Amino acid sequence: MAGMLIECVPNFSEGCRKDVIEKIVEPFRTYEKCYLLDYRADPDHNRLVVSLVGEPAPIQDALIESSKIAIANIDMKSHTGGHPRIGAIDVIPFSPIKNITINECINIAHQFGDRFNKETGIPVFFYEDAARTPERKRLEIVRKGQYETLKSEIQKTERKPDIGEASMHHTAGATAIGARKLLVAYNVNLKTSDVEIAKKIADTIRSSSGGFTHVKGIGLSLEDRGMVQVSMNITDFEKNPIYRVQELIKIEAKRWGVEVGEAEVYGMIPQAALMACAEYYLQIAGFNNNQVIENCLLDIMGDDVK
Amino acid sequence: MAGMLIECVPNFSEGCRKDVIEKIVEPFRTYEKCYLLDYRADPDHNRLVVSLVGEPAPIQDALIESSKIAIANIDMKSHTGGHPRIGAIDVIPFSPIKNITINECINIAHQFGDRFNKETGIPVFFYEDAARTPERKRLEIVRKGQYETLKSEIQKTERKPDIGEASMHHTAGATAIGARKLLVAYNVNLKTSDVEIAKKIADTIRSSSGGFTHVKGIGLSLEDRGMVQVSMNITDFEKNPIYRVQELIKIEAKRWGVEVGEAEVYGMIPQAALMACAEYYLQIAGFNNNQVIENCLLDIMGDDVK
Numbered sequence: 236m237a238g239m240l241i242e243c244v245p246n247f248s249e250g251c252r253k254d255v256i257e258k259i260v261e262p263f264r265t266y267e268k269c270y271l272l273d274y275r276a277d278p279d280h281n282r283l284v285v286s287l288v289g290e291p292a293p294i295q296d297a298l299i300e301s302s303k304i305a306i307a308n309i310d311m312k313s314h315t316g317g318h319p320r321i322g323a324i325d326v327i328p329f330s331p332i333k334n335i336t337i338n339e340c341i342n343i344a345h346q347f348g349d350r351f352n353k354e355t356g357i358p359v360f361f362y363e364d365a366a367r368t369p370e371r372k373r374l375e376i377v378r379k380g381q382y383e384t385l386k387s388e389i390q391k392t393e394r395k396p397d398i399g400e401a402s403m404h405h406t407a408g409a410t411a412i413g414a415r416k417l418l419v420a421y422n423v424n425l426k427t428s429d430v431e432i433a434k435k436i437a438d439t440i441r442s443s444s445g446g447f448t449h450v451k452g453i454g455l456s457l458e459d460r461g462m463v464q465v466s467m468n469i470t471d472f473e474k475n476p477i478y479r480v481q482e483l484i485k486i487e488a489k490r491w492g493v494e495v496g497e498a499e500v501y502g503m504i505p506q507a508a509l510m511a512c513a514e515y516y517l518q519i520a521g522f523n524n525n526q527v528i529e530n531c532l533l534d535i536m537g538d539d540v541k
Numbered sequence: 542m543a544g545m546l547i548e549c550v551p552n553f554s555e556g557c558r559k560d561v562i563e564k565i566v567e568p569f570r571t572y573e574k575c576y577l578l579d580y581r582a583d584p585d586h587n588r589l590v591v592s593l594v595g596e597p598a599p600i601q602d603a604l605i606e607s608s609k610i611a612i613a614n615i616d617m618k619s620h621t622g623g624h625p626r627i628g629a630i631d632v633i634p635f636s637p638i639k640n641i642t643i644n645e646c647i648n649i650a651h652q653f654g655d656r657f658n659k660e661t662g663i664p665v666f667f668y669e670d671a672a673r674t675p676e677r678k679r680l681e682i683v684r685k686g687q688y689e690t691l692k693s694e695i696q697k698t699e700r701k702p703d704i705g706e707a708s709m710h711h712t713a714g715a716t717a718i719g720a721r722k723l724l725v726a727y728n729v730n731l732k733t734s735d736v737e738i739a740k741k742i743a744d745t746i747r748s749s750s751g752g753f754t755h756v757k758g759i760g761l762s763l764e765d766r767g768m769v770q771v772s773m774n775i776t777d778f779e780k781n782p783i784y785r786v787q788e789l790i791k792i793e794a795k796r797w798g799v800e801v802g803e804a805e806v807y808g809m810i811p812q813a814a815l816m817a818c819a820e821y822y823l824q825i826a827g828f829n830n831n832q833v834i835e836n837c838l839l840d841i842m843g844d845d846v847k
Contacts, residue, residue, distance in 0.1 A: 240838075242834070270838060270841045270842065271841075272834075272837050272838070272841065288834065288837075288838050332834060332835075333835075417834075477823065478822070478823065481823055495824055496824075497824050497825070497826040498823050498824050498825045498826070499825065499826060499827065500825055500828055500832055502832065503832055503833075503834050503837070504832055504833060504834065505833070505834050505835070506812065506833050506834070506835045506836075509815075509816055509819040509820075509823075509833070510815055510816075510819070512818075512819040512822060512823055513815040513816070513818040513819040513822075514815075516784070516818060516819075516822040517783060517784065517787055517804050517815075517818055518801055518802075518803050518804050519803070519804045519805065519806055520803040520804070520805060521805065522806055526806055526808065526809055526810055527809075527810060527811070527812050527815070528548070528578075528594060528638060528723075528809050528810065528811050528812065529638075529639075529811070529812045529835065529836070529839060530812075530835070531578050531594075531809070532546075532576060532578070532594050532839065533835060533838065533839055533842070535576045535577075535578065536576065536839070536842045
């Protein structure tokens with residue numbers, strides 16, 4: 236389908252050797268309709284994080300090619316680094332951006348998991364929305380004890396992979412493949428220096444204490460600025476839109492006579508997350524995303540490219 | 542410059558002959574980084590309106606090629622139609638979309654006007670922000686009396702073209718070339734059936750009666766819906782952002798105990814016009830448009846295309 240866009244952020248266990256990093260990234264530059272947005276290698280984590288956007292098919296093709304390069308160059312037996320990991324191609328999460336649902340991304344994760352195992356021999360664990368058991372939704376459960384522990388426990392019933400044999404790849408370990416909606420990192424600063432207020436509000440809005448299902452949040456002090464912050468991850472901005480979360484924060488803050496100083500979008504955000512807020516506050520009815528000039532252009536360029 | 546984007550909406554005086562329309566449009570399909578968003582021919586107006594987005598250079602090249610086809614196929618001496626016009630290539634307005642200012646678009650209009658006259662022999666009038674005299678800012682002044690009147694008056698001092706000799710092209714007449722910011726057509730519906738309230742509010746917000754400089758507006762009755770509407774054109778959404786106009790409408794409506802029922806974006810809108818509203822209402826500080834995933838993608842695709 237024209238204009239079907241996903242995001243994929245594969246993480247590789249190599250953050251030091253520049254030549255290896257470039258080799259791993261190279262396939263993401265060469266496939267049509269696979270766009271390399273960014274890649275960052277962290278030597279302390281000894282980890283490479285790649286941000287891709289594009290159509291599902293070329294992204295998967297590029298992932299296979301890139302994974303084979305990672306396998307040829309990374310040996311988990313001698314890998315060290317500060318970030319939890321279970322394999323050379325540690326995690327591969329797929330997220331919907333445009334003209335595609337989260338359920339379709341779950342299907343992509345499952346089909347890609349099969350292909351990935353067939354072509355590389357690496358055992359696959361499905362996580363987050365692609366998980367086949369409730370506990371594997373949490374990546375920290377899948378990665379518990381990391382590569383070294385999983386190597387000795389992979390034959391236990393509760394740690395067997397979802398795809399492939401119950402033994403680690405001799406050099407590349409295992410891979411977690413997942414699907415998730417795009418996460419929005421969003422902070423709201425409050426005009427008070429009393430961090431307890433931020434903590435109380437975080438408590439009312441986050442899922443873990445009974446608030447919005449798809450909001451994680453903590454209260455922090457911004458000492459330099461004499462303000463406090465409700466710092467959040469919104470893991471489903473369609474079900475828990477930013478405006479609704481923020482309006483509830485305002486209502487709770489009023490209880491303490493406190494106002495919002497400013498808000499902050501941290502990192503990348505899908506256009507739709509902010510458009511939904513404009514539509515809400517302006518009370519716009521019947522808006523179609525194709526009325527946005529840039530979206531039309533993106534569709535046309537997508538059909539045109541290369 | 543990579544990612545410099547303009548909009549251009551040339552209007553041609555042909556709305557009936559499909560083969561001619563297709564010939565005129567064809568060059569806009571063939572130049573790299575010139576994207577044909579839409580074209581509409583109206584037989585009653587006997588007019589073709591083409592919507593282009595892309596980089597300035599290929600759009601100008603395509604315009605020259607397309608104009609030569611229009612000249613070869615349209616004879617203004619026998620042209621009739623309901624829409625005011627002075628030539629076969631009636632108007633060519635340039636508007637900034639991305640990484641370009643209105644002043645740069647004015648320069649494009651002026652340079653293109655020179656080239657257009659040299660390559661076609663058609664006299665050029667500059668209008669709107671590209672006008673060289675205050676009265677020519679208004680297209681209706683440039684087009685006063687249309688083709689037929691201009692033909693006999695073009696030698697008069699006040700009607701001489703800005704570029705070229707003071708005589709019409711023998712078949713293609715004259716062309717108005719302009720620069721303007723993108724226009725946002727925006728309507729706000731009020732929960733009352735009293736059209737006088739919409740008229741009074743339109744009067745307070747529009748430029749012509751002392752309101753916002755870049756807002757045109759009228760009050761209308763929506764009889765089917767039992768509501769009234771403040772129907773607007775915002776001709777500079779950066780200087781008169783939508784949220785500010787709408788909040789003032791709300792404040793004025795309160796005077797009559799009336800609330801906003803809904804708002805409507807009519808036609809195309811630049812992403813920035815709505816993003817500014819999300820930023821305002823959410824009190825987002827320090828936001829960068831490159832944090833929007835789709836914008837990153839548009840930049841990358843723009844560098845990549847064809």
